[in-house]
Amino acid sequence: MATTGIINGTLMRLYKDSTAIGYATSCQMNISSAMREILTKDSAAGGWREVKKGQLSGTLSTEALYAGPGDASTNYLFDDLFTDLVAGTALTIKFTTDVVGDNVYTMSAICTSLDLNAGVEENVSYSASFEVTGAIVKTTKA
Amino acid sequence: MKLRLLKEWNGKEPGKVGVFLSEYGEQMIKDGIAELLDEDFVVEQMPIKEEQQQDPVYIPIPVPMSYFNDEGKEENITKPKNK
Numbered sequence: 098m099a100t101t102g103i104i105n106g107t108l109m110r111l112y113k114d115s116t117a118i119g120y121a122t123s124c125q126m127n128i129s130s131a132m133r134e135i136l137t138k139d140s141a142a143g144g145w146r147e148v149k150k151g152q153l154s155g156t157l158s159t160e161a162l163y164a165g166p167g168d169a170s171t172n173y174l175f176d177d178l179f180t181d182l183v184a185g186t187a188l189t190i191k192f193t194t195d196v197v198g199d200n201v202y203t204m205s206a207i208c209t210s211l212d213l214n215a216g217v218e219e220n221v222s223y224s225a226s227f228e229v230t231g232a233i234v235k236t237t238k239a
Numbered sequence: 240m241k242l243r244l245l246k247e248w249n250g251k252e253p254g255k256v257g258v259f260l261s262e263y264g265e266q267m268i269k270d271g272i273a274e275l276l277d278e279d280f281v282v283e284q285m286p287i288k289e290e291q292q293q294d295p296v297y298i299p300i301p302v303p304m305s306y307f308n309d310e311g312k313e314e315n316i317t318k319p320k321n322k
Binding site: 116193 | 248255258260281
């Protein structure tokens, strides 16, 4: 049954194929539409800018705690993303709560940046950014 | 769902634990690659940072000696002599 009411952000996370991106503390998906200007001398808008929809695009980003090769987890971690970034691999990413009836956003995305942060007496953490290539498809988890 | 690997999977050795989408996880269980630990599990245990209580820091504020000139009088004010 679909989640009722406002969804707890903790439950909604990024999955590479079907494996969770591990130790994430936040995940974001941004979808935007570029605008193309259509103002001409013939327009009746009195000099006001007129636009129509242009290219659609999407980006993903996540912030997570860092765990190295010694971590006893099968989750998708920094080192996996590092390999993907260097290789320029397009990853199949799903953004979902994994609850039946909830939305699943599926897309192909390339990792474009990784920032690893290590502060004194702090958890080592990183942030990753992805550029979506192709369409973002919204389905409902069956 | 949270699974533990029973066989090597994607270069990860048996015994490792991870969070998978339920549909895929169910197939892994059927294929004998992994065992179910928690069906509703979504978020892994985060490392907890130890909270440290800092001792209060007292900063001495320099004051001119004249500040103490009337100290005796103030004593008289707060503790009046009984006559």
